[in-house]
Amino acid sequence: MFPLILLYVVLTIIRPQDYVPGLDTVPILPVVLMLAFVAWLASKAKTFEAPQFVILPAFLLILMISQVTNGWSGGAVDELARFGPVVIAFFVFGAACSTQKRVRIAMVVFVACASVLALHGVEQAKTGMGWTGIPLGEGGRIQYVGIFNDPNDLGLLFAATLPMAVFLGRRGAGAMRFVWLGAAMLLLYGTYLTNSRGAMLAVLVVAGCYLWYRKGIVVAGTLGVLGLAAMKLLSSRMDELDAGEESAAGRVDAWYAGLEMFRENPVFGVGAGNFTEYNELTAHNSFVLVLAETGFAGFVLWLAFVGYGFWMMLSIVRHRHVPSADPSVEAQWTTERQMALTLLLSLCGLFAAAFFLSRSYMVVLYLIAALVAGHYVGARRRWPDLPAFRLSDGGWRWVPAGACGVFGLFVLVAVLLRTT
Secondary structure, three states: OOOHHHHHHHHHHOOHHHOOOOHHHHOOOHHHHHHHHHHHHHHHOOOOOHHHHHHHHHHHHHHHHHEEEEEEHOOOOOOOOHHHHHHHHHHHHHHHOOHHHHHHHHHHHHHHHHHHHHHHHHHHHOOOEOOOOOOHHHHHOOOOHHOOOOOOHHHHHHHHHHHHHHHHHHHOOOOHHHHHHHHHHHHHEEEEEEEHHHHHHHHHHHHHHHHHHHHOHHHHHHHHHHHHHHHHOOOHHHHHOOOOOHHHHHHHHHHHHHHHHHHOOOOOOOOOOOOHHOOOOOOOOOHHHHHHHHHHHHHHHHHHHHHHHHHHHHHOOEEEEEEOHHHHHHHHHHHHHHHHHHHHHHHHHHHHHHHHOOOOOHHHHHHHHHHHHHHHHHHHOOOOOOOOOOOOOOOHHHHHHHHHHHHHHHHHHHHHHHHH
């Protein structure tokens, strides 16, 4: 099961089936996923211990219902075919990543794959063409194939995997330490080459959250301001980071349009994938996109899915561990916390970038979320005093949290509209 789902991750990110002649006619990705799913069904490692394993199928159901309530019954089948594989990948990958060794291997795969895409970008920036046959994008921005043909998507991947590269570098031995730290520098350079404002802000968020954890909010805030100033000097697009700038203003208008869609269809939204039927531009915000397309029902579920991941990693990082006289136990706990902090920072980078992109249904987001859920399930088995998360115990809190989230989006958009 584990090798198969890792192969699925590699194929999902590197995507040789999208540019190697002959592979485009072979359904290699669905076949590998189905084989991994069959192995999962036959495995004793199946787990449903995390709330996300209940929430995600429920979210899929809402996606299907949103199509039916908007007059297209056949859309429910389309949503099952489109998002069903994402749910399967989440279940299999989450179950497979329940040990520290496997979480580390998964990080290695993510970083290695992201580094391949960054190297492609370096070649693209140098020669104007990558080995995939994809040329440099508009404005000299690097791009890849398939789901990463948008520079912003590349930046999202780089921002999410950067903490993993740093973790592997700090934990590496000998030459491998420098290999992984070199990969971290490559991912930073790749982020710069994407010239993605959202990705650069995501990197800044990752650094700020780490400094907040280590040095406190004052140091994090001060260095964050300096970092933002440095980024504005490095990137022409960061220098245009203003609500009144044309691109930013278009995003705010799209957010406003999304909130209007929610007001007109508050329960199940306008239907998954239908945002651009009502607005020329996509939402440019994963939270607004979910709210507009799936209504309050889908938004609460998606917010809970995202929120539990952050909550789980925070629980490990902040857990008051009772010291053991056994050095090996202490070493294992130290690794546990470092992994949790790494995944927490990856989530920060992932969703900071997703706040400026319409990537609510992107498979990579759910693969990283599966890694988080799997790590926590395994951590609770190793450390039973960690808190258990159950929907039956406080799951109702996500309803008022969702209401507060909707209110916050309305306030944010109202403020931004006044500044344009």
